[in-house]
Amino acid sequence: MVSNSGESKQFNLKQLLRDDRFWKIAFQIITLAVVIAILGYLLLNLSTNLSKQGIDFGFGFLSNPAGFSIGESAIEYLPNDPYGRALFVGFVNTITLVIAGIILATTAGVAAGVASFSQNWLVHKISRAYVGLTRNIPLLLQLFFWYFAVYGVLPTPQEQLNLGGLVIASKRGVYVPWPASSGFLMWLGILVALAIAAFFVWQWRTKSMVEQGDSGQTQLMILGAIALAGLVIFAFMLGWEAPTVQEGGGATGGLRLSREYVASLTALVFYTGAFIAEIVRAGIQSVSKGQWEAARSLGLPSNLSMRLVVFPQALRVIIPPLNSEFMNLAKNSSLAFAVAYPELYSIANTTFNQTGRPIEVFLVLMATYLTINLIITLGMNTLNQTVQFKER
Template sequence: MTPATQGSIPIWRDERFWKVAFQIITLAVVIAVLAVLLTNLNRNLAQLGMRFGFRFLSNQAGFSVGENLVNYRPQDPYQMVVFAGLINSLRLIIVGISLATIVGILAGVASFSENWLVYKISRAYVGLVRNVPLLLQLFFWYFAVYFQLPSVQDQLEFGWVVMSKRGIYLPGPSLTDQNWLGFLLLVGAALLGGLLWKLLSDVFKGDRSPRGLIYRGISGLVALGVIGLELWLVIRGVRYLVSPQSDDSGLPLGVGISFLVLAAIAMVAFWLWQKRTRLMVEQGASGQPQLMAIGGLVAAFVLILLFGLGWQLPVVQEGGGASGGLRLSLEYAAALSGLVLYTGAFIAEIVRAGIQSVSKGQWEAARSLGLPSSLAMRLVVFPQSLRVIIPPLNSEYMNLAKNTTLAFAIGYPDLFSVSFTTLNQTGRAVEMIVLIMFIYLIFNLLISVGMNQLNALVQLKER
């Protein structure tokens, strides 16, 4: 027997062949299943006299929405009401993530408090809220708390806060609905910028193998579309944010520019902080010049925040009601309260686990330097725990984005609510479900990309 004969392997025993064959068979089965489903879909739609498509979105909607920032009217097309619902969902997601993070960090850190009462309150909050379904909590906040507020004539006044069945009035910047829309569009552009950065990194730094070149080409094509959407969001956002309104209650141009200045200050301060850290680690520099510059930027940020946004207080009107300031509808306040406290309880456990992952020696080293427990937590322990905290936060933020769909149960006109109203009026169930799934998929992808990039910043860099 020759060596060539000894080295030959029958094809049915070749592991490499079966790996490729299994992938081909799996792909063929998936394509076949999709083909059957699409064929059945087209056949059923044909029996109903319909064809799959989204042209119906240009038809007149004919129904009103309780609150919106896009100046939607019932005579506008369905695509406009879907956009209004999308903006309402974005309002809930952005504010909810911000407040839930604050609540979760406070509750998680409080679980290590040396104060017995603070510790017990933190543990009771986490244990109670985590084990009650979110939908029941939304009902509680809406029907048992906010819906029980008095009428406009008997409204409650707590200093700068006015509460009644008409809504909750808080001190706020002098922004109109159009200006808030511009702010939300710019926030969306910032989130989309994270996805664009990842796509461009894949294009210019990706693998040069044949498979890698194909992946880089696909990433490049997707990046072109994302660049177009990014430019549209930035241009529209800046236009809505800084443009004055036609009426007397419009926003002065300077207040809108103040938001852009605040964003620029925040980015420059973050860049200086990274540069300071790099110089201190790599060159042993003191970092004092950068620290002084950051202090100056923080002072400018605070001054612009306090005096550059045209803050207004609610003004009580004769006979009841209020004007000015920031108004929250009862539905929005209830949805926000339930989502923030529910998600904050899960974030608190993540923070607690992250702090516990830091070795006990770090606590002892901080105390040996004379640091009290509060400074040891803030300067030594908590920064090290971020490497453990941030990855699971990704899941909680995505859960919050998906849980906003429950707000329709208490009457908040989010994307899910207006989409189902559109579905009931048009009978386009498949198209609307596909549209809702696609939009929430984009929401979660943007959150995931942003959190992955944040996680990369806090991880240890090995030399």
Template sequence: MTSLSDQSHLRPPWWRNERILKVLLQVAFVVAVLLVFGILAQNLLASMRRLGISLGFRFLGNSANFGITEGLIPYDPSESYLKALVVGAVNTLWLSAVSIVLATVMGFVLGIARLSSNWLARQLATVITEIFRNVPVLLIVIFWYQGVILTLPGVRNSLSIGGLIFINQRGVNLPSLDLSGWFIPALAIVIGAGWGIRKLLLARRPELGSLQRNLWISAGVALLTVACWVLFPEPPVRLDIPVLERFNFRGGIQLSAEFTAMMLGLVTYTGCYIAEVVRGSFLAVPRGQWEAARAIGLSELQTFRLVIVPQALRIMIPSLNTQYLTLIKNSSLAIAVGFSDLFNISSTIINQSGRSVEMFAILMATYLTFNLVVSYGMNWLNARVKLVER
């Protein structure tokens, strides 16, 4: 008869004990990784010593000495590398933000057109999405730049849309809204008045329906807006229309040819991917939801707005997030057409200063931050719209 303590020799020996093996395996893995990184780091330090450079971020304070063709924030070549990087990052964000908004609009239009009962619209949308999804985004960008924008007429013979928008080789000139010092007071008056009218109506005329009430509020607000325009010494908002001067347009918003090409390329490419996401999400809403909504007496539009869209949005958001992240990363293709985005400016700085290690650290950190911020925003949205479960 064997006692309990005698069974200990039946246990597997330590070299076949799974728990010990796991620990050993991981220790070996860590050692191997450290070894590889150690060798790499040593190589790095050796080559840096050979080239006579040292690691450190102090060079960012040096004067950049190169010009940047366009930027949302003012910049001068005598300013530091850090300032140049900030200009590039802002350009990347501006390009990405505009492209994300327009690509989403295009994606929704195309995606819904692909689901429409109209045969022609469906086929047209299918052809467009298939074309743009099956060629490289770089090709699309270059096509917009060299195949379309650079072949447009010069500044003198700009194509004009209604005398407001001017399109030429150098890009697009859009009218802008000029806010004067009277804008904030006017806005405060209008919002305050709208809120006041609503309060008043709710108290004095509670029998009004919401449609009638809103009509009253709108009328009041419109009247006050006109009054502000007339009574203030200077109109609160003025439309700044681009005017052709000797060499180029002045006033309004100017989008350079490079920016326009990048934007069009990113929008057409990502828009078609978003169209697929939208289509897939609407198809993923069970058919029974349509039928049930119709059965309880909702109109087709109500069904769509109140039943289908909320559910489709819920399915859509994670995929949209992926598309937005891809778009931000693809915006680094700006170097192909010479738009001064973060990556383009970083490559110039690397060429000038030879600080590739530090610059790559900065690039990685910046793009990771952008991605994290967008992901965080989309996760927040996702949490807002997701099904509340117990």
């Protein structure tokens, strides 16, 4: 009986060692153990070196008064506020730059990518020249170009440019219309809720048309009502306020965008938009020519063929690499410190110079950028799932 039990155990061990599933799991466990061992060694080495210098690792310094001012802040900040709030100001400034950059870069990239298929010779050449020129010039040089050569030559506030009473530009910055309603956040929340409702109604329409063969007219009417309500809220309920010119220069009202912010945003939009344009062009080219011919056989003009037939199919190819470009834009926003825009890296640089805590500050930096990129990835993966073919 003992001999048979030993042979059975030996047989099971041989069978286990020949199982690919065992080796896949074992390899992951070994890799995790190696990574933990390396990190443990590095942390031990770090702790030893810090203790030799009489420095205790920790984040308690974030509650100490910062003692420095920030030139531009989207939220209230005073020099006596703690370092933690100063870093949060930098985070908010970065987020405003990233969100506006993603929206505008996507718009510019899609427009340039679609324009590359235009039958108009001039539009096609402008699109290709923009992409070829912008992609091959470093972002930092483009940042300096917009800051010094474009916005740096704007007139003084006494001779500022007034574009139809809607946009006022000078060396001090650019003033644009901005909502002044006391219930701005409430109406903005309603707009977001309407957008989410429209998304689910569109999913409902697609599912009913594919699975049940419905015309989708009911859902289309609901989408039209949602769009009309959103347009009314956006146009009339937000209380838009245009900037007003002051005597002697300057302006009041509206939203002031500093020269540093506008230059950083413009450089990020044009640079990232060029890469997005190539992604859009590749996605459109991935759609078979038969789809174009089918659309033309139905009598659809080129613009409707692109909007209703080709572009929706191209989204399955466009969205995955678009995620990478959005993350690159978020990381490239750290270059804005070169033109003195107080984004997260700029304020973090000042913080660790004053506190002598580079390790803790850079850990905060890495965690923040990682979180931003994970949120972008989560959103893009969710969007990607909605445009993929659903097998039945």
